[in-house]
Amino acid sequence: MHAQSSETAELKAQLEQVRAQMQAQQQVMQKMQSRLDELEAKEREQAAAKPAAAPAAPLVSAASARAPSGPPAYRPPSAMAGASEPLPEGYIRLGDTGNLLKVDLVAQLDAMADSTYMGAPDLFVPSSIPVRGQPFYDSGRRSEMSAKQSIFRMDYRRDTDYGTLKIVYKNNFFGSGSGDMPYNLQAFYGELDNEHYTLLAGYNISAFTDIDVFPNTLDYEGPNSFTFKYGPQIRFAPILYRSGESVLTLPMSLEKPNADITVPGVPVLAEYQTYSRRPDITLGLRWQAPDWHIQWANLFRDLRVENADARTRSTTGYATQLTGTTKLFEHDSIQGWFSYGKGFANFLQDISGLGLDAAFNPQGDLRAIRARGYGAGYTHAWLDNLTSSMSYGYLRISPQSNLLIDSTMPKSTKFASLNLAWQFSERAMFGVEYLWGQNIDLTDARGQGQRIQTTLRYDLNP
Template sequence: MRHDFAASSLAVAVAACAAFSSLPAQAQSTASAEQLKAELSQMRQQLQQQQQMMQRMQQRLDELESKEAAQASAAPAPTPAAPSAPLVASATGPTPEESRIHRPPSALPATAEPLPEGYVQLGDTGNLIKIDVVAQFDMMFDNKFMGAKDLFVPSSIPVQGQPFHDSDSRSNLSAKQSVFRLDFRRQTDYGLLKVVYKNNFFGSGSGDMPYNMQYLYGELEAKDYSLIAGYYLSAFTDIDAFPNTLDYEGPNSFTFKYTPQVRYSPIVYRAGEGKLTVPMSVEKPNADIAQIGDFETYSRIPDLTLGLRWETPDWHIQWANLFRDLGVQSAIGDEHRNTDAYATQLSFAAGLFDNDSVQAWASYGSGYANFLQDISGFGLDAAFNANTDLKAIDAGGWGLGYTHGWSDNVSSSASYGYLRIDPDEDMLIDPSLPKSTRFASLNLAWQFSERAMLGAEYLWGKNTDLNDNDGEAQRLQVTLRYDLNP
C-alpha cells in the first residue's frame, strides 16, 4: 500500500510540472509581471490543496495499516489443512463391528457385507458405488438322474417305483452361480443409507443363463437401529449361519427365502463388543398349498416375523419366529378355508481357533414348508383333510456345518441336514411327495490367488416319500470362481 501512495504523489508532482511547463513561451515573454504573479499564486494554492489531500490520504493509510496489524496479532496461528478423509470413511460411516470369523475360500460369494475398499464416488452427488462381478463355473457328475440339474436337491431324487430310479450316471456344466452386485451408499442426517442390487442366473426362463434377481433393497443404518425396505432375504433366514458349500442350494433343511418386506431392527442393549437386536418384519405372504378344484391360495394378512439376536465379532445366536395366515377361496360361490401357521428357529455361528468355524440351525412349526430349502414349492404349507377343512402341515428340520482352515487360503467344509414333514393321516396329499430328506457335503477349496478359487465337493442325498419309498444319489462338483471386487 505504501508503494501505491508514493506512485500517487509522483503522479501529482509530474502533473504540476507538466502544467507549468506547458505555458506558451510567447505568453511568458509578453505577459505582464502582474499576470505572472497572479498565475503563480493560483498554482501555489493548487499545490497546497494537493499536499493537504496527500496528507489526509497518508493519515488514512496509517490508520488502516495499524488496524490490520492489530487483527493479525490477535488471530490464532493458522492450522495446517487436515488431509482429506479417505473414500472408505465416506462409504462405511462409523466403524462397524466387523466379524472376526474367518471367511474361507468356499464361502458363498457376494452375500456378506462388502469390504470397505473399492468404492467410487459418483461426481459431486455424495453417492458412492461398488461393483462386484463373480464369474463361476461348475462341473457336476451325478450317479443318477436328478430333477434339479444345476442344484443338488434331495427331494428331486427318484425313489423306488418312480421313473429314473435306476438311471445311468450323467454330467452337467453350469455358470448360473455367477453374480452381478451393485452397492450404493451415502451419508444422511439419519445415518448411512445403502441400496443393494444383486442377481444370479437361476431364473425360471429358458436357456443356460436365465436372469434371477436376488436383492433390490434399501437400508438405513443408524446408531441404534437399522431399517430395510425392498426385496431381500426373509428375516426368518439367518444367512450368517449358512454353511460353506460349493453347491448353491446348500443343506435341505436350511430356511432360505427371498421376499418383498419392510424390516426394523432396533438395538436394545450393548455390552462390550456385543449387541442385542430385536429384528421384526412384515413380508409378502406366499401361501404354498396343494390346490383342489377351483380353489386359489391367498392370505388375509402378511407374514410377520419377530426375533432376538445377540451378536459379537466372534459369534452370534438368533431366535426367530414366524406367524402366517394361510387360506384358499373358491371362484364359485366364494367358499373359503383358512388356517393359522407358525414356526420358530434357533440358529448359531461362531469362529473357532484361527481359521475354523461352526454353524448350526434347527426349526419347527406348522405351515412353513415354503421356507424350507428342499420342499419349497411343493404345496406342503397346508392341505385339505377328509372333511375339506384346511389344516397346516407340521414340519421340522435341523443341520450342522463345520469349516476347518488348513491355512489362510485352503479350507475344508462339511455339512449335514435333515428335514421331515408330519401331515395328519386324513390329509389329502399326493403320496409321492417327500416325507423326509437328508443331505451331506464335504469339500476342499483353494484360494490360489486374491480373486480366484478352485474347489471340489462331494454331495450325498436321500429322499423318502410319504409311502416310505426312498432313493439316494451322489454328486461330485468341481468349481472355478473369479470374484472381481469382494
C-alpha cells in the same frame, strides 16, 4: 458569484478536515504496527530460549484410524460370493454426487457327476431323488455343467442426515425360464443404517433366514433343512442394547406371504385358489458379537384358499428358529440351525414349492402341516488359502394321517457335504465337493443319490 465562492470555500474546509482525520488514523496504525513488531520479537526471543519441543503427531483421518494394522479379515475360499454386506473397499466415487458405487461380477462354472437322476440337474435337492417304485429309480450315472451361479451385483451407498443409505442389486441365473442361463433376481432393496436402527425395504432374503449361518457349500442349493426364501418386504431392526462392539437388535418384518397349499384334484376342491389376508410377520432377537452371534426368529402366517363363490377355508402357520455361528481357533468356524413349526414348508429349502404349507382333510377343512429341520456346518483352514467345509441337514414333515396329500411327497430327507477349496489367487477359486442325499416318501420308500462337483470361480471385486 458570491454564492459560488462560499460553496468553494466550504468544500475546501471539508477536504482539509478529511485529510486531518486520515493523517491521525495513519499515525494510530503506525503505533499499532510498532507494538505488534515488539510483541513478535519478544515471542521469538522466548522461543529461542526454550528447548526444542517434540514434533507434533501427524494428523490421522477417522477412516485410517479405524483401519486394522494386520491382514484383511479372513474369508474362506468357499464362502458364498456376496453373502454378507460388502466393505467400503472396492467402491468408486460418482463425481460430486456423494454416491459411492461398487460393481462385482462373478463368473463361475460348475461341473457335476451324479450317481442317479436328479429332478433339477444343476441343483442337489434330496427331495427330488427317486425312491423305489418311482420312475428313474436307480437310473444310473449322468453328468451336467452349469454357469448359473455367476453373479452380477451393484451396491450404491451415500451418507445422509439419517445414516448410511444403501441400494443393493443382485442377480444370478437360476430363473424359471428356458435356456442355460435364465435370469433370476436375488436382491433389489434400499437400506438405511445408523447407530440406532436399520430400515430395509424392497426385494431380499426373508428376515426369518439367517444367511450368516449358511455353510460354505459349493453347491448352490445348500443343506436341505436351511430356511431360505426371497420376497418383497419391509424390515426394521432397532438396536436395544450395545456393549463395546456387541449389539442386541430386535429384527422384525412384514413380507409377501406366498401361501404354498396343496389343492387336490377333487372336483369340489380343485376350484380353490390360495391367498392370505395379511403379510407374513417375523419377529426375533439377535445378539451380534465380533466372533460369534446367536439369533432367535419367529414367523407368523395366514394361509387361505377361496373359490369363485367367495367360499373360503383357512388355517394359521407359525415357526420358530434358533441359529448361531462362532469362530474357532484362528480361522475355523461352526454354524448351526434348528427350526420347528406348522405351515412354513415354503421356507424350507428342500420342500419349498411342493404345496406342503397346508392341505385339506376329507371333510374339506384346511390344516397346516407340521415340519422341523436342523443342521450344522464346519469350516477348517488347512492353510491361509486352502479350506475344507462340511455340512449336514435333516428335514421331516409330520402331516395328519387323513390329509389329502400325494403319497410320493417326501416325508424326510437328509443331506451331507464335504469340500476342499483352493483360493489360488486373490480373485479366483477352485474347489471339489462331495454331496450325499437321501429321500424317504410318505409310504417309507427310500432312495439316495451322490454327486461330485468341481467349481471354478472368478470374482472381479470381492
